[in-house]
Amino acid sequence: MRRSQLFLPTLKETPAEAQIVSHRLMMRAGMVRQTSAGIYAWLPMGFRVLKKIEQIVREEQDRSGAQEVLMPTIQPADLWRQSGRYDDYGKEMLRIKDRHDRDMLFGPTNEEMITEIFKAYVKSYRDLPKNLYHIQWKFRDEVRPRFGVMRGREFLMKDAYSFDLDYPSSRHAYNKMFVAYLKTFARMGLKAIPMQADTGPIGGDLSHEFIILADTGESQVFCHKDYVDFDVSGQPIDFDDVAGVQKVVERWTSLYAATDEKHDTAAFEKIPAEKRVTARGIEVGHIFHFGTKYSEPLGAKVTGPNGDIVTVLMGSYGIGVSRLVGGLIEASHDEAGIIWPEAVSPWGVGVVNLKVGDGECDKVSGDLYAKLGNAGREPLYDDRDERAGSKLADMDLIGLPWQVIVGPRGLKSGVVEVKNRRTGEKQELSPEAALNRLTA
Ligand code: 5CA
Numbered sequence: 001m002r003r004s005q006l007f008l009p010t011l012k013e014t015p016a017e018a019q020i021v022s023h024r025l026m027m028r029a030g031m032v033r034q035t036s037a038g039i040y041a042w043l044p045m046g047f048r049v050l051k052k053i054e055q056i057v058r059e060e061q062d063r064s065g066a067q068e069v070l071m072p073t074i075q076p077a078d079l080w081r082q083s084g085r086y087d088d089y090g091k092e093m094l095r096i097k098d099r100h101d102r103d104m105l106f107g108p109t110n111e112e113m114i115t116e117i118f119k120a121y122v123k124s125y126r127d128l129p130k131n132l133y134h135i136q137w138k139f140r141d142e143v144r145p146r147f148g149v150m151r152g153r154e155f156l157m158k159d160a161y162s163f164d165l166d167y168p169s170s171r172h173a174y175n176k177m178f179v180a181y182l183k184t185f186a187r188m189g190l191k192a193i194p195m196q197a198d199t200g201p202i203g204g205d206l207s208h209e210f211i212i213l214a215d216t217g218e219s220q221v222f223c224h225k226d227y228v229d230f231d232v233s234g235q236p237i238d239f240d241d242v243a244g245v246q247k248v249v250e251r252w253t254s255l256y257a258a259t260d261e262k263h264d265t266a267a268f269e270k271i272p273a274e275k276r277v278t279a280r281g282i283e284v285g286h287i288f289h290f291g292t293k294y295s296e297p298l299g300a301k302v303t304g305p306n307g308d309i310v311t312v313l314m315g316s317y318g319i320g321v322s323r324l325v326g327g328l329i330e331a332s333h334d335e336a337g338i339i340w341p342e343a344v345s346p347w348g349v350g351v352v353n354l355k356v357g358d359g360e361c362d363k364v365s366g367d368l369y370a371k372l373g374n375a376g377r378e379p380l381y382d383d384r385d386e387r388a389g390s391k392l393a394d395m396d397l398i399g400l401p402w403q404v405i406v407g408p409r410g411l412k413s414g415v416v417e418v419k420n421r422r423t424g425e426k427q428e429l430s431p432e433a434a435l436n437r438l439t440a
Contacts, residue, residue, distance in 0.1 A: 001347065002369075005380040007044050009340050009396055010124055017114065020216040022329035023148030029398050031325070038145025038153030046325065048346035050156065053324050054135055056187050056343060057158045058439045064239050066131040066160050071113050073137055077103035079112040083297050089201060092119065092140045105222055106139035109202065111294045111316055114161040118312075119300040122287035125165045125310065129173055131253060133160030149326045151218065156322040162315045163295075165304065168242075170313035174206065175249045176239050176240030181210050181285050182252065184319070186232040189341030192284055193227045198261035202316060204290025205411065211281035214330040221281040222263050224271055226253035245370065258282075275297040282327045289315040332422075339422050347380035348372070349438055350400040354388040354407035364416065364431050365406045372404075375439040387415050406433055 004253060018024040026032055029351055031046030042050055048295065058068065080086035080367060085241045086093075094106040107113070114132060134157045145153050160177060164170035187193035193317055197209035211221050213228070229253070238244060238325035258264065259281075293313045293432055295301070304310040316391070320327075340346070350374055353365035365381065372379035380400060382391050388407070395403050405417040415428040429437060 001378075002420070003380060004384050006380070008398070009043065010397060012172070019149065020147050021333060022216075022326040025333060025397070025437050026326065031336060032149065034148075036153075036261075038151070040149060040152065040154070040322075043341070045346045048056050048345055049325050049328075049340070050322060052344045052346070053328075054156070054158075054186065054321050055320055055434055057184055057321060058135065059159065059189065060180050060184040061133050061160060062323060063183075064131075064176045064178075066133045068134060068156065068175075069117075069132050069135050069138060071107075071110050071115075072310055073107055073139070075107045075110075077105055079298075080105065081302075083112050083115075083240070083294055085112070085201070090252055092142065094141050099123050105137075108133070108138055108140045109157075109316070109318075110136075110159055113201070114181075115294045115300050115314070116163075118163055119295075119298060122163070122302060123358065124302075124303050125305055127162045128312070129162065129169055131160055131173060131176075132161040133158060133317070147216070147218075149322045149324065153324065155320065156320040160317040160322055161311045162317070163300070164314075165302065165312065166312055167313060168354040169305055170276065170289065170291075170315060171322070172242050172245065174287065174315050175245045177287050178208065178249050178252070179239070179314070180244055180303065180317070181287065181317075183237075185212075185284065188324070188328060188344055190284070190324075190328065191228070191232060193221075193223055193230075193281075193373055195221055195223060195257040195259050195285075196262040197259045197283075197286060199288055199290070202286075202288050203293045204288045204315075206289040208287050209283045210285035210287075211259070211283055212327055212331055213277075213279045213281050214327070215280050216252045216330055217280035217282040219281045219283055220263075221258070221279055222260075222262040222268050223257035223277050223279075225258055225275040225277050227252075228253055244267065247421050282323070282330060282334075283320070284324055285317075285319045285329050287317040288313065289313075299334060332405075333399070335384045336393070339398035340399045340401060342401050345399070345401055347400050348377040348405060349379045349402045350395045351379050351381045352391055352395055352403060352405045353383055354391070354405060356383055358408050360411050361406050363410055364411060368404055368416070368431055368435060371435055375435075377439060402438055404438065406431075411438060 015027045056360040096104045162173035194208040245358040328411040355361045369381040
């Protein structure tokens with residue numbers, strides 16, 4: 001992509017309404033535009049990051065055996081009357097009437113709808129287990145939408161729903177998601193710690209929130225310090241290996257980690273003082289096991305192996321896809337701007353031509369841009385005729401992991417500069433060596 005053609009409305013000034021760094025940087029980097037309180041339009045750069053996050057989430061869900069579907073945003077109120085949540089959900093639910101005066105709503109979550117779909121088709125234990133997920137916009141009329149996309153009213157969520165015949169198998173479904181989440185966040189370069197959590201309006205008896213530690217987080221959390229240093233990447237996992245999956249979950253639940261609502265002061269104080277972490281955190285995912293809370297009232301039953309009728313056991317598993325865009329910036333930035341982890345960066349390499357119009361600079365930059373593109377590195381080429389200083393500041397702000405800086409002075413001695421955005425480390429290399437360095 002050529003910067004001269006790109007719709008990337010960066011701002012020099014910090015917008016006054018943005019209270020936290022990720023919101024400020026998202027506005028300054030022209031990633032989103034607020035259209036109403038807590039509702040955002042995604043501009044090209046923001047959209048590219050959102051799609052990269054979504055794709056990582058999708059790949060890890062698929063790898064764990066979940067299957068993607070797409071349910072509508074608008075739901076009939078009747079479904080929610082059956083589960084009893086139509087009234088319980090209160091003012092957070094956006095209620096709508098259609099032209100026939102029927103009660104509809106903009107879905108805040110999809111337990112009821114997926115249970116109804118499952119019930120319509122699945123009649124036998126032979127068709128179990130199943131885990132269906134979608135990545136779809138949700139609406140919750142939050143009292144205090146704030147911090148940009150972190151607490152929006154309209155937001156993109158991945159929500160998965162598991163259906164099983166008995167407790168051991170539904171517990172395995174829960175464990176699989178637990179492990180898939182560790183892998184998902186690790187791929188994005190995030191350390192997300194699973195913590196015991198309250199189940200709120202979703203319900204159930206077993207639940208973990210995946211929390212990234214950040215001072216600006218909305219949750220108060222408590223955990224054992226060793227979790228902060230745990231390696232999240234781990235070995236490749238066989239999701240059908242029940243004991244193997246369970247072992248990973250046990251390792252990640254062996255030490256104390258809880259959110260405010262589940263905090264047990266006595267248990268926490270048993271940890272040696274120097275190992276106690278009290279911190280703020282951002283909830284990027286939340287998993288629930290709630291048994292028959294929805295399958296019972298909605299009548300999701302199958303014939304069991306002995307001909308008996310069994311109400312299926314369920315869990316649901318959410319990831320805040322749009323929240324992650326902000327969460328990633330909170331976790332990775334400096335005074336100059338965003339620092340994208342490679343896996344979610346909107347473009348792979350920024351090519352900065354310091355002197356547009358100079359024959360040699362144009363030629364070398366254009367050539368690097370073309371070759372990086374051919375190599376699949378998704379380059380962004382700053383070919384605008386502007387001050388070098390402001391182009392460099394702009395490139396730092398948008399935070400691509402690598403920059404190649406092409407200027408007349410360097411080219412005189414046959415070199416360009418390759419800069420690592422995270423470390424600030426710069427290397428002078430011939431254009432060819434730079435290309436090799438960036439495509440290796
Ligand atoms: N049905 C369940 C799991 S599928 C559910 O809705 N869980 S949730 O309420 O915990 O939401 C799942 C994830 O969505 C959260 O972990 C959080 O990352 C994200 N999320 C929730 N509310 C918001 C919001 N207002 N703005 C942005 N992201 C949100």
